[in-house]
Amino acid sequence: MIGLIDILYTDEQIKQRIKELGEEISQEYRSESLHILCILKGSFIFAADLIREFDFPVKIDFLRISSYGSGTTSGKVKIMDDIPFELEGKHVLIVEDIIDTGNTLSALLNILKKSNPASLKICSLLHKPARKEVEVPIDYLGFEIEDKFVVGYGLDFDERYRNLPFIGIMKG
Numbered sequence: 001m002i003g004l005i006d007i008l009y010t011d012e013q014i015k016q017r018i019k020e021l022g023e024e025i026s027q028e029y030r031s032e033s034l035h036i037l038c039i040l041k042g043s044f045i046f047a048a049d050l051i052r053e054f055d056f057p058v059k060i061d062f063l064r065i066s067s068y069g070s071g072t073t074s075g076k077v078k079i080m081d082d083i084p085f086e087l088e089g090k091h092v093l094i095v096e097d098i099i100d101t102g103n104t105l106s107a108l109l110n111i112l113k114k115s116n117p118a119s120l121k122i123c124s125l126l127h128k129p130a131r132k133e134v135e136v137p138i139d140y141l142g143f144e145i146e147d148k149f150v151v152g153y154g155l156d157f158d159e160r161y162r163n164l165p166f167i168g169i170m171k172g
């Protein structure tokens with residue numbers, strides 16, 4: 001399995017970057033009550049590691065969104081659950097695996113904003129600026145990457161490879 005994939009970021013590099021993000025986010029939200037909204041499935045590993053770097057208690061909920069079929073090109077954005085909590089007056093941080101065209105998060109932001117959260121920010125592990133179709137404000141970013149399809153650390157190709165401990169580029 002690993003022979004088909006070139007390593008882009010090792011587990012050590014990811015760990016180090018998440019530590020830095022955790023410190024940055026802790027500084028901003030330490031005195032607030034923060035509600036994390038983890039976007040499934042891709043962000044489950046990132047969110048689990050990120051929240052363990054926070055030095056304050058945090059609430060977390062999950063929302064399943066799908067925007068890809070089984071290929072590597074962007075499809076229709078589908079929000080598969082009801083918004084899991086009342087957002088009004090809350091400080092909400094969306095945790096996403098990757099922002100590619102921006103369509104998924106742009107659609108989600110438009111929906112969430114209607115509920116008047118006290119603040120609404122985005123933390124994404126990865127960003128592919130070359131493929132941007134819609135501008136999405138990324139408040140916290142792990143790594144900016146080239147226009148390559150990546151897998152591992154929660155990200156899939158056709159539902160596989162989420163369990164790789166590193167982030168890699170599919171060969172071929």
Ligand code: IMP
Nearest residue numbers: 042074099100101102103104149150155
């Ligand atoms: P966007 O709507 O085009 O920004 O797509 C965002 C979603 O597409 C992400 O949450 C991922 O689930 C998926 N995605 C985009 N690029 C990749 C990739 O390189 N590998 C795996 N999934 C990706």
Ligand code: MG
Nearest residue numbers: 040041042097
């Ligand atoms: Mg995703």
